[in-house]
Amino acid sequence: MTMNIQHIVFDIGKVLIHYDPNIPFSRIIPDEAERRWFFLNVCTHEWNLEQDRGREWAVAEAELIGKYPERAHQIRAFRQHWHEMVPHAYDESVSIMESLIEQGHDVTMLTNFAADTFRQARMLFPFLNKPRGVTVSGEVFLIKPDKAIYDLHARNFNLAPEKTLFIDDSAANVDGAREAGWSAVQFTDAARLRADLARYGFEV
Numbered sequence: 001m002t003m004n005i006q007h008i009v010f011d012i013g014k015v016l017i018h019y020d021p022n023i024p025f026s027r028i029i030p031d032e033a034e035r036r037w038f039f040l041n042v043c044t045h046e047w048n049l050e051q052d053r054g055r056e057w058a059v060a061e062a063e064l065i066g067k068y069p070e071r072a073h074q075i076r077a078f079r080q081h082w083h084e085m086v087p088h089a090y091d092e093s094v095s096i097m098e099s100l101i102e103q104g105h106d107v108t109m110l111t112n113f114a115a116d117t118f119r120q121a122r123m124l125f126p127f128l129n130k131p132r133g134v135t136v137s138g139e140v141f142l143i144k145p146d147k148a149i150y151d152l153h154a155r156n157f158n159l160a161p162e163k164t165l166f167i168d169d170s171a172a173n174v175d176g177a178r179e180a181g182w183s184a185v186q187f188t189d190a191a192r193l194r195a196d197l198a199r200y201g202f203e204v
Contacts, residue, residue, distance in 0.1 A: 007106045
């Protein structure tokens with residue numbers, strides 16, 4: 001088990017960088033109950049996921065504004081204030097990734113991310129440019145946990161699935177990687193990640 005892994009693939013959101021839309025929206029919609037309603041009914045997780053799948057923001061905004069014209073300003077604010085939703089990196093996780101790269105291990109990234117916000121993230125967090133490469137869902141119009149995106153990543157980066165280890169905070173995405181023939185661990189914190197990597201023979 002420990003000697004088989006030759007490729008390590010990192011997710012990004014909630015593994016390497018923090019993400020929380022409540023940060024700007026606690027100011028935009030101060031009332032907690034109203035803000036909860038807004039995220040459950042207007043700018044929902046499912047709505048945002050379609051941008052990760054490649055839908056343009058202008059299309060996404062127009063769709064919602066047609067349903068909730070009185071919320072137009074708040075809907076547009078989601079993209080306008082996106083940079084506030086990613087306030088910091090997880091320094092310990094980044095250190096682990098950088099250590100693996102410095103040791104000469106093959107590291108890539110596979111992320112559910114809108115294409116334009118990922119370009120912005122790369123400017124905000126330059127360490128995202130250190131791995132060998134990345135598959136961004138919004139650029140390839142596929143999304144985790146669809147097996148097709150894991151297969152695409154493996155083909156594009158010449159990864160042997162049985163020699164690949166995936167790290168993601170989402171249990172569903174971890175299961176998707178396993179269905180694609182990869183090994184996978186669910187990220188909870190840096191200490192757990194170090195222990196998981198150690199089981200596969202990586203000391204960081």
